[in-house]
Amino acid sequence: xxxxxLIETVIKxxxxxxIFSALAGIGTYFERKVLAFMQRRLxxxxxxxxxxxxxxxDGVKLFTKEDIIPSNxxxxxxxxxxxxxxxxxxxxxxxxxxxxxxxxxxxxVHPIVADINIGILYVLGMMGVGLYGPLLGGxxxxxxxxxxxAARGAAVFISYxxxxxxSILAPIMIVGSLSLVDFNAYQSxxxxxxxxxxxxxxxxxxxxxxxxxxxxxxFHLIANDHExxxxxxxxxSGMRWGLFFIGEYANMFFISFVIPLLFLGxxxxxxxxxxxxxxxxxxxxxxxxxxxxxxxxxxxxxxxMWLCWKVLMPIAVINIVxxxxxxxx
Amino acid sequence: MNHExxxxxxxxxxxxxxxxxxxxxxxxxxxxxxxxxTFRGELFVGLWVVLRExxxxxxxxxxxxxEKMPIGPRYRAVHEMKRLWESGTERCIGCGLCEKICIxxxxxxxxxxxxxxxxxxxxxxxxxxxxxxxxxxxxxxPELAITHGGRYENASEQREHFVMFEDMxxxxxxxxxxxxxxxxxxxxxxxxxxxxxxxxxxxx
Numbered sequence: 001x002x003x004x005x006l007i008e009t010v011i012k013x014x015x016x017x018x019i020f021s022a023l024a025g026i027g028t029y030f031e032r033k034v035l036a037f038m039q040r041r042l043x044x045x046x047x048x049x050x051x052x053x054x055x056x057x058d059g060v061k062l063f064t065k066e067d068i069i070p071s072n073x074x075x076x077x078x079x080x081x082x083x084x085x086x087x088x089x090x091x092x093x094x095x096x097x098x099x100x101x102x103x104x105x106x107x108x109v110h111p112i113v114a115d116i117n118i119g120i121l122y123v124l125g126m127m128g129v130g131l132y133g134p135l136l137g138g139x140x141x142x143x144x145x146x147x148x149x150a151a152r153g154a155a156v157f158i159s160y161x162x163x164x165x166x167s168i169l170a171p172i173m174i175v176g177s178l179s180l181v182d183f184n185a186y187q188s189x190x191x192x193x194x195x196x197x198x199x200x201x202x203x204x205x206x207x208x209x210x211x212x213x214x215x216x217x218x219f220h221l222i223a224n225d226h227e228x229x230x231x232x233x234x235x236x237s238g239m240r241w242g243l244f245f246i247g248e249y250a251n252m253f254f255i256s257f258v259i260p261l262l263f264l265g266x267x268x269x270x271x272x273x274x275x276x277x278x279x280x281x282x283x284x285x286x287x288x289x290x291x292x293x294x295x296x297x298x299x300x301x302x303x304x305m306w307l308c309w310k311v312l313m314p315i316a317v318i319n320i321v322x323x324x325x326x327x328x329x
Numbered sequence: 330m331n332h333e334x335x336x337x338x339x340x341x342x343x344x345x346x347x348x349x350x351x352x353x354x355x356x357x358x359x360x361x362x363x364x365x366x367t368f369r370g371e372l373f374v375g376l377w378v379v380l381r382e383x384x385x386x387x388x389x390x391x392x393x394x395x396e397k398m399p400i401g402p403r404y405r406a407v408h409e410m411k412r413l414w415e416s417g418t419e420r421c422i423g424c425g426l427c428e429k430i431c432i433x434x435x436x437x438x439x440x441x442x443x444x445x446x447x448x449x450x451x452x453x454x455x456x457x458x459x460x461x462x463x464x465x466x467x468x469x470x471p472e473l474a475i476t477h478g479g480r481y482e483n484a485s486e487q488r489e490h491f492v493m494f495e496d497m498x499x500x501x502x503x504x505x506x507x508x509x510x511x512x513x514x515x516x517x518x519x520x521x522x523x524x525x526x527x528x529x530x531x532x533x
Contacts, residue, residue, distance in 0.1 A: 034383070037382075037383045037386065037388075038379040038380070038382055038383045039379075039382070040382055040387055040388055040389045040390075041388065041389070041390050042388055042390040042392070045392060291376060291379065291380065292376070294379040295372075295375035295376045295378065295379045296372060296375055296376075311363070
């Protein structure tokens, strides 16, 4: 391993970390604005022009707030839980190609931290590990609502992970690789080559599971404000709570990258237009997360489990069987 | 007596029951309901409604410190002392009725007889921390001197928050500019009062 590769990787890691930490903050601004507009409000308006500096104000508040460890919690687990959420969210980003490769000052840059051959498996696995944050944080908090949230987290987790895995199994069988770069290369021939046309069911299933994965509104059960306060986040304050938040929003951004990469052609042939296309698709999926939050109600945990186990999982299995039969003959 | 007509409390006779299907009891019925709900696209109706509102951009926010909603003329906020339109002197004659009727005991006044043998108010204060803005003072005032105004922003650093006579009195230049507003609420003369006044008959 030469030094240039090492330096390049470190720079890429830092860039991804910085950009997506900032994007997580800006994502909260977008969420507030979009939700406000959909509810005929204005949203943040007072800090900076059109409230743009609200993110900075929130950051200052989170960083300067007192770090409270309540008396009855399990201190070490309580302290480590937010780090798990944030760290795993960013670790998942390692295998995602954010842009096509480009040449900078005669040096070819691959905008992916590590093109490992188990790409999508690694991404989903890391996002799955991220659920340990709410789970451990909720159980260590010495708070009934946090405990409820942790229990819900476990129940939701075992439900949607099955659907996530099974739904992308069929596309993986078609592409024959787990790397997201290979997925992109398979679909680089244009809009007719997109996997969404041959695997529409898998696309919809994965999209639904993504909502459960990121804990967004129809499946916003783990930190459901109107039922269990903030769930696992009830006892947290300051930057520890902020880490949960950054993890959640970074997760939303990463899953919004993964869905187009898997099903909608990613960055296409690697041209500048293709890169813009990927960012546009990512923006749509991120917007859709906010859109559904304004439009749809939350469902109960048992309804989510019913949906995942009794509806989505059989459909996913049938999809795999049909795909396999079609590929065989 | 037949009570039947009293039991029918419908405003009109056009009421009808909304057609709600019974809940399915067997598995096949539940399955059919799930399939029907799945493909009826109700979720997209919700999505469309919120997107439509976003595109229309019909914002209803009032940015409060910069913008304020118009307030009703009968609103009972911080008191005002009116002046006579003709001479510009204060209307208060120092009768003390407002002090007497105040149920939260927040009005204090002191009077003396001045050189012209006219009663003059020397001290007058209202403790807004105690005032419940009931409007009795305005109602009881025989001269329509004390009324309520529209200044509702009376946050204060302490519970005792006094407002003095001079602060409540209409400034003389505002009066000359014709900007003194008559209070239309509680205790004020109702509109078209002149038309409703009946002459006292002189003989029966």
